[in-house]
Each structure stands twice: as C-alpha cells, then as structure tokens.
Amino acid sequence: MNIIFISSNTERARKLTLTRSRIILLLGVFSAIVVIAALGLNFISLRYADKIDAPLLRAILVNPQEEKHQKIQAHLQENLNIMASKLGHMQAQLIRLDALGERLVESSGIKSRDFLFKEAPGQGGPKSSLDLLADELTVGEFDDMLQELSTMLDERADKLGALDSLLRYGRVTKFVLPSEMPVETDWYSSGFGYRVDPFTGKKAFHEGVDFAAKTGTPIKAAASGVVIYSDRHSEYGNMVEIDHGDDLVSRYAHASKRIVKLGEVVLQGQKIAEVGSTGRSTGPHLHFEIRHKDKPQNPAKFLKKPG
Template sequence: MQIILVSDRLTTAKAITIRPWHLFGALFAFTTLVLLLASAFSFITLKHASSLRLPVIDEMITAARVQETERSEQFVRENLNTMAIKLGQMQAQLIQLDTLGSRLAKLAGVKPPEPVTDRPLPGRGGPLITPETLSATELEAQMKHFSDLLAQQDDYLGVIESELLLDQATLSLVPSTLPVTGGTWNASGFGWRIDPFNGSRAMHEGVDFVADVGTPIIAAAAGVVIDASFHPQYGNVVEIDHGRELTTRYAHASKLHVKPGMVVRRGQKIAEVGSTGRSTGPHLHFEVRVKDVAQNPNRFLELARKALPPGARTETASRQP
C-alpha cells in the first residue's frame, strides 16, 4: 500500500509505502497500550479504594467477599454431609461385621472381645427433631471411635482366623481318610486273632483292606514319609509321620510311589495294593501308631467312612477272632 502526500509547502508529491508488518506492529502496540492502561487503572483503583471511600468499589469488594464466603461454606457443608453419610454406612457395615464375628467366634470357640468402652451405652430414643449436620470436630471424634472399633474387630477376626487355620491344619494331619476305596474293610480287624500262617493266637496291630493288585493306596493324612522300603514281615511298606508322634503305616504294597523325606498331602497316591512280605493274598495292612504304640485305626477311619456317599462306602467284613 502506498500513500501519496501533496502539499503547497512541498515542491513535489511524496509517496509513503506501508507494508503489512507495519499494520501488525501498529495494532500490537495499540492493544498493548490499552491493556497497560486498564491494568494501571484497576491497580490504582483497588489500591486506593479504602482511602478514596468509593461506595461502588466498596460494594463490589464486599459482594465478592460474601460470594466467596458462601461458596466456601457451601463446599464445607456438602463435604460434611457426604462424610456423615459415609460414616452411617460404615456404622452399618461395622454392625454386620460384629454379628459375623460373633457367629464365627462361636464356631471357633473363641471368647468374644471386650467392648471398647468399659460401660455399656445407656438406652436412648425419642422423636427426631430438626437434625443438624455434624461439625468437623464431631465427625473427627466419630471417625476415631469407628477406627478403634475396626482395629479391635481386625484383631478379633485375626484370632478367629488363626484358630480356624490351626483346626484345619490339625485336621489335615489326622488319619481320617480311607487309604483304599472300593475294597473290603476290616477283612481282618484290629486286635487279637488266629494267625493265618501258624494258627496261634497273635496280635494284629492294624486293619486289612482287601483289594485287587494295583489298587491305589492313598495317604490317610498329610505328613512326611519316614520309610519307604522292603520289610520281611510288611513287604513293601510306607510309613508317614504326621507330627505329635503320630504315624501311619501301609504294608504289603506291590509298588511304592514315594521316597523317604517326601512331603505328601492327604489323598495323595503313595503306593499300590499287593501281596508282598508275610501275606496270604492281595490286601493293604494299615496301621496307626502313637509313640510307636499301635492304635485301633477304626477310631480314626469310621468318621471318614460315614462321610462317604452310600454307593461309595467300602464293604465291611466281620472281624476274625
């Protein structure tokens, strides 16, 4: 763009060339000047508003402060109401947790916990009249109270869990699972009997399960294998230590599937039925020993037999004299 200047004072006309960046520069300078003037005016007005005592400015500042205060109070009220609702929900859940803990305590045989306060709360009631929102201090006190109750319940349920886990672990170490299923149980029972080889009266320290060769023999309880070898009397025999000086013995096996030192779980296959050692035919000779003294296995296995469905129960033969 060109601007031509003509004047009586000028002997010749002059042309001024205006480029686009000249326009942008002028616009930027004008905008900057306006902003600076507006900022300076606002700063001077607010700085000297108290000394100038301008009613309009005072009203604007007061209204802004009131609105800010109302917004802050509304925000606090909403948060307190939300926290109060959450607190009520926590109280309801705590009551349910306390009821569940009491039922579990009865099952586990654990003494109920002592209350957080020494004195029981007195009876309270009456009509609900204009409930007010809890203050922050009251909410903090309630939260601390529930925190104490939850900590107590956590410890209490931890004790119950420990008792139940101990009972479960103890039960898993008791030989209460039938070592052979599907065979004849008590083909020769525990106690004194007529020896099948020499006809003399002899002590039978276990019970016999008659089953086909190769029938799986399973561990009656969890434990550690302390013997898995051949014995002249027992044949191929496995002995498992269940702790507390309680052991089980599985004799006359055709094959052994474990070795000394192995940890076995309840129901794990450890051997197969056979007729090795001092035996007249395929069967499992099963013993339960405490401090290496033979115990009647029927005391442990009867519960396991009753727990089986009718179609899966092993047959019981009459005990020989």
Template structure:
C-alpha cells in the first residue's frame, strides 16, 4: 500500500509505503487502545460515581444495576417456581406410592410390627395436598431431602414385600399339588381289600395305573432324599419338600435322579414300573408329613387348597400350621 503526501506549490510529493501487516497491527492497536480507554472511563466514572454518589451518573448506574438484579431475580424466581411445581408433583406421586405400598404389604401378609424398623411411626395425618407458594432454596432443599428419605423407606418396604411374596411363592411350589401322572386314580387312600391276601388293609397312597415306562413328574420342588430298592415299594424314590413334608414314588422301573439332587415341580424323575409288591404296572404315590401318611388327594385338589394333615396324635391340622 502506498500513501502519497503532497503540498502546494512546487513542493516535492512524499510517498509512504505501508505493508498489510502494518495496517492490521495498527488497527488492532487502535481497538485495544479504545477498549482500554472505555474500561478506564467506565471504572473511573461509573463505578466511582456509584460508590461516591455523584448526582447524575450514580442514578444511571443504580438504574442499570437494579434492572440487571431484577432480571436475575425474575429468572431465579421462575426457576424456583418450576422446581416447586415438580417437587409438588413428586410429593403427590409419593403419597400414591406409599398408599400402594401399604396395600401390597398387607396383601403379602406383612404386619405393622414387621415394618417398625423400616418406616417411621405413622400417626394420624391427612388433609388436602397444598403445594408450596413462593418457596425459597432452603425450603425446596428440605422438601427434596424429605422425598429422598421417603423414597428410601418405600424402597425398603417394597424389597421386604417382594421377599415375603417370593417366600410365599416358594412355599406354594414346595407343596405337592401337581399330579405325578395325568391319568385317573385306580385305587385311593384308605382301607381296601389287599390285592394279595384279600384282607382289609390301609392303602397309604394313590395308585396311578400306567404302562411301563410312562414318565413320572415331581409333584413339587424339593431335594431327592432316597432312590433305592425297597422290599415292598420296589424301586422307590423319595423327595423331601421341607417342613417335614415328603413325597414317595413306588414300583418304578427307572429312577432318573439321585440323592441330593434338587428337582423342580413337574420335572421327570422316574418311569412307571411294577417292581416290588405290585400286581401290575402303576405308580404308587404317597404324601407324608413328619412320617405320617396323608391322603394325597387333598394336596392334589389344587395349589390354592389348604389340605389338612393327620398328626401322630390323630388330630387334623391345616398344612402350614405348626406341627409339634
């Protein structure tokens, strides 16, 4: 870039050569100087005026600062109101969850004393839900802390309820209510004429006539207790279901599990045969409680049935009650 400087008359013309880099540096220097000057003026006049209370300038500064402060307060208030609305919604949902938790825990059989270590004591309370108006930060923080504590309590209650429901379901699975073979019963529980001697004798189980090799299913989940040859039951299988409850499968031709195995309800555990004291192929199925034979038909009535068991003293006790 060339800059020509001329004077009147016969004076000589001067030519200045300026490079682009010099122009850019000059402009940047000018901008920096302008900014520095503006900052100095702002600092000296406006801030000093605000501190010392100059008549005109201080009023302008106060108006600007007040407007900015009001704008910040407005934005903060709007945010706090929005948060308060969300906290109110969460409180309303938590009330519903607590009511639902109380109903579900009651259905699971949990008593108030079972929850004494989980939830806080509850006295009489109620009334309409009134959300907070113009809440502050501390109020919102306190409400969130209360919600977090209530959510933790409900989580513990639901965990305990789930555990109780699973325990109840496990007990149901351990009751022999499934038929080992889906055929009609040939001979029931009770006194009958012995097929070998013709004399009256107690038949301690149910007979399921089926061809040799028919699959036998576990009537409930449990642990295999015995799988051996017996002089009367033939090839015999016994499954322990806990709480003194056991099922026995007699006259089998083959046993597919061994002592100590964990079996599930409906699992194939043996095949029908005619071993031992038997007149033909069938399954002899028994249910015993504390070693006392029970009528299996009462258990096979369905999973919701509550069969009574015969104790050694001759008393009938609902299954699930305490046996001594």
C-alpha cells in the first residue's frame, strides 16, 4: 500500500509505502497506547477521584467506579439481609427449643448439668498449626452453613416435639387411668369374681369389689373423666358412672348421696358421692366397678391398693 503526501508549500510529493509488517507495527503501537491510556485513567479515577473538580471529567472517570461499587455494596447488603433473616429465624428456634427442653427435663425429673439449656456448653482446645493454611469463609459457604444448621434445628424441634407429646400423653394417661382408691380403706369386703350371693345363697359372679365403710364416707373419682350417669338405679341404688376415654368406665353404686351431675367433668380424687346402702345392699358400702367396652374388669389390676 502506497500513501502519497502533497504539500502546497513544495512541489515535491512524498510517498510512504505501508508494508504488512509496518501495518502490524502501527496497530500494535496504537493498541499499546489505548491500553496505557485506559490503565492511566483507571488509576487516576481510583487514586484521585475525590480531588477531581471538573464535572465532565469526574462524570467520565468517577461515576462508573461508583456505580460498580454501589452494585457490589447492594449485592452484599442483600446477602446480609437474607442471612440476618435466617439468623433471626434460628434464634427463635433456639428459644423455643430451650423452653421445650427445660419443660422436658422438668417433667422427666432429670437433674444432670448436661441439660442446663440456659447455659452455653463449654468448648475449647489448642490452636492448630493448620489454621494458617485455612481459607476464610466465603459468603456462599457461610450461607450454606446457616442453611444446614437451620435444617438441623428443624429436625431437632420435630423430635423434641414428638417426645414432649409422648411424655404429655403419659402424664395424661396417669390421670385418666382409674388407679386411685375411691374410698379410704385398704381391704375389700367382697372381691371380684364368683361368690355366694348374699340374697339368694347361690353362686353368682360379682362384677366389682365392695368396700365396707360408714354411711357418709366420701366417695372419690378413681380417675379424671366425664360423668355419664348420675341417677337412681333399681339394683345399684344411687349410682355414678364416669367415662375415662378409650371405652373405660368406672362405676360407683349404693351411695347415700350423689354430688356430681350428668355431663360434669371431674378430676382424679374429686368427691363425687357419699357411701350408703341404697338399692340391692345388705349394709353401708361402696360397690366399685371398672368396665372396658361394657365388660367387667378386675379393679385390683388398676387400683394402687388392691387390698
């Protein structure tokens, strides 16, 4: 390629021949100038950004850097907000788990210091020589750790919740199982099973147990439940029946006085009637039955003092 230069001051023309090597050289020099200029502008914008007074130059040099910096800061702030939200959720979970753990320890009777939920567990150990080679945690790694810890907390909460339900069920079962003595005595005047009927003199099956006691002696509920019968019966006299759930019913007969009413909720140990001799009875006593699905059960299997 030939380039001819003509000047008005001289009649002589100059010719420049561009070979392939010269073109490549010129392009290389031009590229180097552009790169050096860009690096120089970037250096000036970073080092002297706060000292540039020219509005146009400041807009050219500073604004792109500020915009990039603002984007980075916004991205970091967004990540921090997400992690702060996760951290707050985990703190709430820990508070709930601490309360649940303390309740479980209290209900189970554990006295060990291993279960002091309000105190942080002790940790420690010598500084490892490998610490110098360890890399700092990145935001992504820290977020992954938070997520993993949150999942572990959810699993622990589910398991502790299930354990709490089981313990609660055990405590509730204790109070709805007819195990308390209905009257203050340690013996039966007539046991459960076949006996000689005091009225007919024949062998007959006795579906409960009899507790001899003075008229007016308090009759107490053997367990908590709902009163499903409180009325006069032709054979049982004044009778009270309490439903304890799971088709389990306790029956109190021959009372002189009924205190509870139909549909009333009673607690274990609550006074529900008084001993008497009403109905088919030879004298003051309490006839006590436990029935499951309307079939008589031996009260000795339930009561704490079987006689």
